[in-house]
Amino acid sequence: MKSLLDWIDHRTGIRSLTREALFENIPGGSRWRYVWGSTLTFTIFIQFVTGVFLWMGYSASSGDAWESVNYIQNEMTGGWLLRGIHHWTAQFMPVLLLLHLMQVVIDGAYKAPRELNYWFGVLLLLLVLALSLTGYLLPWDQKGFWATRVATNLMNLVPFAGPEMQKLVVGGTEYGHHTLTRFFALHAGVLPGLLVLLIVGHIYLFRRHGITPAEPVIKRDAYFWPDQVFKDVVACLAVTVAVLGVVLWYHGAHLGAPADPSEPFSAARPDWYFLFLFQFLKLPFFAGENEVWGAIYIPGMAVGLICLMPFIGRWNLGHVFNVGIIFVFLGGAGALTYLAKREDVAGPNSAKYLKAVLGDARDADRVTALAKGRGIESTALSLLKDDPKTQGARLFAQHCASCHRYDGHDGLAVELAKAVPLDELEKRTEMTSRFFSGDAVHPDWLARQSSTNEWQTVRSLLQAKAKGPFDVIASSKPKDAPEAPDLKGFATRQWIRDLLDPDKYISARYFGGTAHKDGDMYKKFLNRKVRKYDTEDHIMLEAIVVALSAQAKLPGQAADDQSDAVLIRKGIAYLEDDIGCIDCHAFGEPDPDADGPDLTGYGSREWIVDFVKNPEHEKFYPDNNDRMPAFGVKKILTDKEIGLIADWLRGDYFKLPADAQGH
Amino acid sequence: MENQVESSEAGVGDSVGQAEEPITSPEPETPGERRGFIKFLCAFIGTLISVVPFGAGMWSYLNPLAKRDSGAGDDGFIKVTTIDAIPADGTPAKFTVVADKVDAWNRFTDVSIGAVYLRLVDGLPKALHTVCPHLGCFIDYRPGNNDFFCPCHNSNFKLDGGLARGVSPRRMDPLDIQIRNKTEVWVKFQNFQPGHSHAVPVS
Structure with a gap:
């Protein structure tokens, strides 16, 4: 062994190199405050190792980036751990950078002859921030996409060549494949290369001086090895433990819904350590033409001032000034960060922000x-766009919810996977939760108790100490009162059963807000006849409910429809003969005299699609349609979009075995 | 040993706080046993924390070893063509095998996943894999010689797939075949590991 080492040493001089590295003299002995540089070197080592392994699973194209990151996070063994370590280490690095900078400035380590090394350090700091900025985009999720758009649009403000620079960085005028390939090359090639060069220079100069x-x-001098090394590795261990703790807690790192240029994302924010700049730009002073000051000139001057510290430090009181400036910057950035976050979670638009966070998490879960x-x-985004559960609800909210409701909301309420007790909901409204949790709830949001269909604000429920559990939260309160039926569970047995209840028929949940409440259905049938039904009549009516609901062929009711075949046959007989529905409705064959909707295939996909296309078609309401637009005829919606709404209403979409029971 | 070490900073005189020579000679402040333990801890912790990123990386890098080939249909048979499409004179013809394919995060329907040679022998089709058992090149059919020929390392195969001459360790890989609905040709398409004298399915 020794002879082998001798052989190597003879050719490399490794022993003297090691000695030089380890037996560096430390004036005053080892100290905990010297560990920050080592922890930074260590975190960069972690990022290099995990980054290269992530590279083996990542694909930098707009059709594959989210997909490959999702695969790493959710399919690859240990991928969540790998990605989690990379992501969370990156979150720790700005803190370590700051501590390192503060230690250097406070100890006056920037002074001559260490100016150059100090500037290397400032450059390294900027490089790490650039790595963060480029890495933020790579998962190609909503958050990274929209935040990067903002960041690159700021480049537009750069004097003289702003628009050209932006075009070069983005790889064109549109964000796409080349934005990702360029960002990835920067993130995994150019910036790490520069980082290594600068670190080598930084450490060389550090050792030189x-x-x-x-x-x-106070204490006597000591060598770097082993006392300072020990302190350094303990600090690195602490960083590792902290990172692993967060990674395990969150099971990796968050991945939002895939980037979608057509869907707004009200929670687009830069990573937390850029929030102060983000907030800075909101100051009224930087409105309009002055924005370039907030985005470029002032931050540039701040970096310039930090770079000038070695010269300022030469004057009497210069060092004190420098230390003061660092704390002023730190305090200012801290305050701005706090203000930015506070505005998001408790400001006037916080409901919008928090709902976007919840909605993004919902879409991300769904697409995963x-x-x-x-x-x-093809792409994950197209999965989401073709998914009735996601897209049907969005289209409903946009086109139908001004009159209709879906379980009391506009279709986009965040439904909890399972009903939660009031206590838990209450915790999600608290300020700490709103600051730190991705599933925080705004106090003003409507929440619904699963046992009732009554909507009240969470706040009033909290004040009333009402009992949970709740199953829907985070719905926007629609502007207008409902004017048309609530379509949750349309054509299910319960929905039809309630429809045929005279009081419910004229309630706001059904036709109370429409002209139909004064129509023949109510006046001549429900009010005049059904109110006087005896038990036997009600049994017949229930058979009709089951038979009519079976016309919809709802996937969620397939088993019931099959087992109730006899009852359904009876129900059809009652519908046609005993109760006399076909006096006003067509059933089985067209009836030109009918003035109520055709009940053939009632609630089926085809029926809903045809109805939405043209409610005034002779099959539906040729004479007595009340305000419903002909969405198909007027080309407000395409056939595909109407189909998505119909499938969503019918619950006819992909369900995981686990959530097939739920929503 | 430490006493032999010279300061590597000789010549840098004006640095603030820099001691070219230690103010006091750095000497162990504590007994050697404790320092030995500290050195051991340094090495131990250093190794431990360095292993973490490598461990996470290797865990996911080794992911392919845990994945199994999902295979074709339920029984592995894929409809390739009909008997009428195979030349009646007994010459082999190449047919594309089309099936659903999972490629990491993508799931493609009806894409080419490979090819087979089909040849009629006494009116019944026989199937041979198109991939050379040597190192996986695509084997050509040569109409002039009426034989199979691998253009990479010049292996020659007879029409029945038997090795005529060359470096291939085994004959061309025959594939199981079924006739369904009288004329449909279904092939149990699978890939085999190259280089062995016996066909070992890739799984």
Whole structure:
């Protein structure tokens, strides 16, 4: 062994190199305050290792980036751990950078002859921030996409060549494949390469000048090895433990819904350590033409001032000024960060922000489930766009919810996977939760108790100490009162059963807000006849409910429809003969005299699609349609969009075995 | 040993707080046993924390070893063509095998996943894999010689797939075949590991 080492040493000089590295003299002995540089070197080592392994699973194209990151996070063994370590280490690095900078400035380690090394350090700091900025986009999720758009649009403000620079960085005028390939090359090639060069220079110069001891030097000198090394590895261990703790807690790192240029994302924010700049730009002073000051000139001057510290430090009181400036910057950035976050979670638009966060998490869960269950034929975004559960609800909210409701809301309420007790909901409204949790709830949001259909604000429920559990939260309160039926569970047995209840028929949940409440259905049938029904009549009516609901062929009711075949046959007989529905409705064959909707295939996909296309068609309401637009005839919606709404209403979409029971 | 070490910073005189020579000679402050333990801890912790990123990386890098080939249909048979499409004179013809394919995060329907040679022998089709058992090149059919020929390392195969001459360790891989609905040709398409003298399915 020794002879082998001798052989190597003879050719490399490894022994003297190691000695030089380990037996660096530390004036005043080892100290905990010297560990920050080592922890930074260590975190960069972690990022290099995990980054290269992530590279082996990542694909930098707009059709594959989210998909490959989702695969790493949710399909690859240990991928969540790998991605989690990379992501969370990156979150720790700005803190370590700051501590390192503060230690250097406070100890006066920037002073001559260490100016150059200090500037290397400032450059390294900027490089790490650039790595964060480029890495933020790579998962190609809503958050990264929209935040990067903002960041690159700021480049537009750069004097003289702003628009050209932006075009070069983005790879064109549109964000797409080349934005990702360019960002990825920067993130995994150019910036790490520069980082390595600068670190080598930084450490070389550091070793050349030695450590700057923190005054006063009390203890005797010591070598770097082993006391300072020990402190350094313990600090690195602490960083590792902290990172792993967060990674395990969150099971990796968050991945939002895939980037979608057509869907707004009200929670687009830069990573937390850029929030102060983000907030800075909101100051009224930087409105309009002055924005370039907030975005470029002032931050540039701040970096310039930091770079000038070695010269300022030469004057009497210069060092004190420098230390003061660092704390002023730190305090200012801290305050701005706090203000930014506070505005998001408790400001006037906080409901919008928090709902976007919840909605993004919901879409991300959904698309991850779709990717797992169905596979991705083209892109994850198209899975979401073709998914009735997601897209049907969005279209309903946009086109139908001004009159209709879906379970009291506009279709986009966040439904909890399972009903939660009031206590838990209450915790989600608290300020700490709103600051730190992705599933925080705004106090003003409507929440619904699963046992009732009554909507009240969470706040009033909290005040009333009402009992949970709740199953829907985070719905926007629609502007107008409902004017048309609530379509949750349309054509299910319960929905039809309630429809045929005279009081419910004229309630706001059904036709209370429409002209139909004064129509023949209510006046001549429900009010005049059904109110006087005896038990036997009600049994017949129930058979009709079951038979009519079976016309819809709802996937959620298939088993019931099959087992109730006899009852359904009876119900059809009652419908046609005993109760006399066909006096006003067509059933089985067209009836030109009918003035109520055709009941053939009532609630089926085809029926809903035809109805939405043209409610005034002779099959539906040729003479007595009340305000419903002909969405198909007027080309407000395409056939595909109407189909998505119909499938969503019918619950006819992909369900994981686990959530097939739920919503 | 430490006493032999010279300061590597000789010549840098004006640095603030820099001691070219230690103010006091750095000497162990504590007994050697404790320092030995500290050195051991340094090495131990250093190794431990360095292993973390590598461990996470290797865990996911080794993911392919845990994945199994999902295979074709339920029984592995894929409809390739009909008997009428195979030349009646007994010459082999190449047919594309189309099936659903999972490629990491993508799931494609009806894409080419490979090819087979089909040849009629006494009116019944026989199937041979198109991939050379040597190192996986695509084997050509040569109409002039009426034989199979691998253009990479010049292996020659007879029409029945038997090795005529060359470096291939085994004959061309025959594939199971079924006739369904009288004329449909279904092939149990699978890939085999190259280089072995016996066909070992890739799984």
